[in-house]
Amino acid sequence: MPPAVTKAIEGREGRLEQGAGPLPRPACALSWSSMEVFEVWQRRTPGDPLVRAGSIKAPDLELALLLARETHFRHHEGAECWVAHRGRMHAVAHPETMGGVTDRSYRRQDGYVGVGARHKKLSEALRARGLTVDAPRPGARGG
Amino acid sequence: MRRGPVPAVDDPRVGLLLALADDELILGHRLSEWTGWVPYIEEDLAMSSIAQDEMAHARVLFGIVSSIDRRDEDRLALGRAPEEYRNALLCERPNGDFAFTLARHWLYDTADAVRLESLASSTFAELRDAVAVFRLEERYHLEHARAWFERLAGGPVEARHRFAAALSAALPDAISVFEPLPEEQALLSDGTLPEPSETLLGRWLGEAGQALDEAGLDYVLSGGAAEPGEMIPTSAGEIAGEERSVLRVPGVERRDGRWMHAGSFAGAGGRHGRHSEDFAALWGEMTGLYREHPGARW
Numbered sequence: 378m379p380p381a382v383t384k385a386i387e388g389r390e391g392r393l394e395q396g397a398g399p400l401p402r403p404a405c406a407l408s409w410s411s412m413e414v415f416e417v418w419q420r421r422t423p424g425d426p427l428v429r430a431g432s433i434k435a436p437d438l439e440l441a442l443l444l445a446r447e448t449h450f451r452h453h454e455g456a457e458c459w460v461a462h463r464g465r466m467h468a469v470a471h472p473e474t475m476g477g478v479t480d481r482s483y484r485r486q487d488g489y490v491g492v493g494a495r496h497k498k499l500s501e502a503l504r505a506r507g508l509t510v511d512a513p514r515p516g517a518r519g520g
Numbered sequence: 521m522r523r524g525p526v527p528a529v530d531d532p533r534v535g536l537l538l539a540l541a542d543d544e545l546i547l548g549h550r551l552s553e554w555t556g557w558v559p560y561i562e563e564d565l566a567m568s569s570i571a572q573d574e575m576a577h578a579r580v581l582f583g584i585v586s587s588i589d590r591r592d593e594d595r596l597a598l599g600r601a602p603e604e605y606r607n608a609l610l611c612e613r614p615n616g617d618f619a620f621t622l623a624r625h626w627l628y629d630t631a632d633a634v635r636l637e638s639l640a641s642s643t644f645a646e647l648r649d650a651v652a653v654f655r656l657e658e659r660y661h662l663e664h665a666r667a668w669f670e671r672l673a674g675g676p677v678e679a680r681h682r683f684a685a686a687l688s689a690a691l692p693d694a695i696s697v698f699e700p701l702p703e704e705q706a707l708l709s710d711g712t713l714p715e716p717s718e719t720l721l722g723r724w725l726g727e728a729g730q731a732l733d734e735a736g737l738d739y740v741l742s743g744g745a746a747e748p749g750e751m752i753p754t755s756a757g758e759i760a761g762e763e764r765s766v767l768r769v770p771g772v773e774r775r776d777g778r779w780m781h782a783g784s785f786a787g788a789g790g791r792h793g794r795h796s797e798d799f800a801a802l803w804g805e806m807t808g809l810y811r812e813h814p815g816a817r818w
Contacts (some may be wrong), residue, residue: 412560433562436671443664447566 414463415441417448419455427459438462531588532703533644533712535606538596539701539791540635541581542607545597546799547628548574549806550615559618566664570625573657580650587646598810602803603793606701609752609767610693612790612799616686619672619679623686626665627694627728633662634724635697643711673735687732687740692752695721695769695781699791722780725772729779741772741779752789752796767794 412434419430430449435441441460450458469475482488500510551571558564582596591599610628615621636658639651672683698721707713725741732738752767767789770781788794809816 434560435562440667440671443660443667444562444566446660447569448562451565451569 411436413437413441415445415460416463416466417445418459418461419449420457421455423456425456427457430454430458432463433460532706533647534585534588535701535703536707536712537581537585537588537647538604539606539608541578541585541596542605542790543611543628543632543697544574544581545578546605546607546802547611547624548572548578549802550611550613551621551625553615554621567621570661570664573661577650577654577657580653581647584646584650594810598807602795602799605795605799605803606791606793607795608693608697608699608790609796610690610697612795612802613690613693614798617682619682620686620690622665622668622672623683624690624694625661626669627687627690628697629658629661629665630728630731631694631697631724633658634720634727638715638720639713641714643714647712669731669735673737684737684740687737691740691772692769695725695772696752696767696785696789698724699767699769699785699789701791718781718784721770725779725781729772729774733779738774738779742774 413436414432414434415438416432417430418427420427430445433441433445433448435444438460441462442458445460446458503509548571551567551574555564555568555571558567578597579593582593585591585596586593610624613620613624615624633655636651636655639647640655642648642651669683672679674680675683698717700717701707701713704713704717708716729738729741732741752769766787768786769789770783770785772779773782774780
């Protein structure tokens with residue numbers, strides 16, 4: 378180390394070590410315990426919805442924003458890059474009951490499968506007896 | 521492919537273009553040595569991307585040189601003798617530890633920003649256009665460098681120690697980024713260089729000094745003030761058959777609350793093709809394939 382450096386360190390920082398012996402040398406400047414996980418989101422083009430691009434580790438939000446772009450966007454993957462701290466995202470409880478556990482298929486589009494055919498068959502049977510359905514079909518236009 | 525002696529093109533702009541390109545090429549090469557070795561993967565990718573940006577900038581500048589003297593890009597990047605490279609000594613220093621690499625990154629990118637800002641008003645249109653593009657990418661480099669500056673400067677004692685030591689060690693080399701070019705007078709007279717290198721040095725020291733003041737790291741500058749005119753060994757001795765030489769860089773002092781340089785450059789450094797021992801090994805590795813297999817293409 379050049380003498381000027383040693384001198385500068387003694388002048389200012391050396392005091393911090395007095396009496397404490399040499400500081401332990403970490404393997405690298407960053408400690409893993411200070412790392413946070415951030416979820417990274419992208420829009421492929423400006424009008425697209427946000428979708429997840431992946432995740433990254435960073436010590437804080439500012440570095441997460443700096444590192445997300447080179448981790449997930451260095452090949453022109455998207456028009457926008459967003460990050461969200463995983464610790465600030467919250468999962469809804471009891472996901473196994475989402476959408477209900479009993480039969481409510483009538484609420485779904487597939488609950489109406491065959492309604493048109495049944496309506497047609499019934500109309501034909503009524504017509505054979507000289508009757509007609511004069512009320513419009515629910516939702517039918519004009520009628 | 522044409523080999524052999526460098527075509528004699530007496531255009532001072534070539535000297536400037538090569539100085540700019542070689543800084544980016546050699547620093548890019550050094551940063552690329554970190555690929556796979558950075559403490560963690562996200563930073564590894566960022567560092568490698570920055571290395572690629574620097575090399576891409578060198579390539580654009582070699583393209584402009586090529587349009588002037590007809591040497592092809594590969595030959596400019598890899599086919600020159602060591603004493604024909606014009607990069608500043610700062611760029612060729614070995615990476616050292618992560619702290620030195622980031623200290624050098626901060627010193628170089630803040631210096632480069634001052635230089636590019638000035639070149640944005642050059643009368644040399646091709647260079648001016650290239651600089652406008654570089655500045656878009658250099659903004660990211662600068663943000664990246666500043667983010668790490670804050671974290672290491674304000675970090676645990678170990679990080680701050682190592683970072684300050686690295687800044688002190690690299691400071692004279694960083695000043696040498698502004699070593700005047702041999703062609704400086706000609707370049708100033710036609711406005712290719714809007715301002716003298718020394719003016720840029722003063723501006724950079726003012727800005728960098730302020731950042732160091734704010735981080736309580738100004739003592740890395742006063743280390744230079746104690747002995748104005750630090751000498752940096754340069755050596756093109758064995759290669760050029762010249763005597764070993766030194767570059768003497770201006771000292772640093774605080775005047776009216778602002779850091780500035782004191783004295784001027786003497787001797788010859790990277791801008792004159794005089795490099796340190798560190799450069800020889802880098803040059804050997806970087807140009808090895810090109811020299812072994814002349815004309816090899818990707």
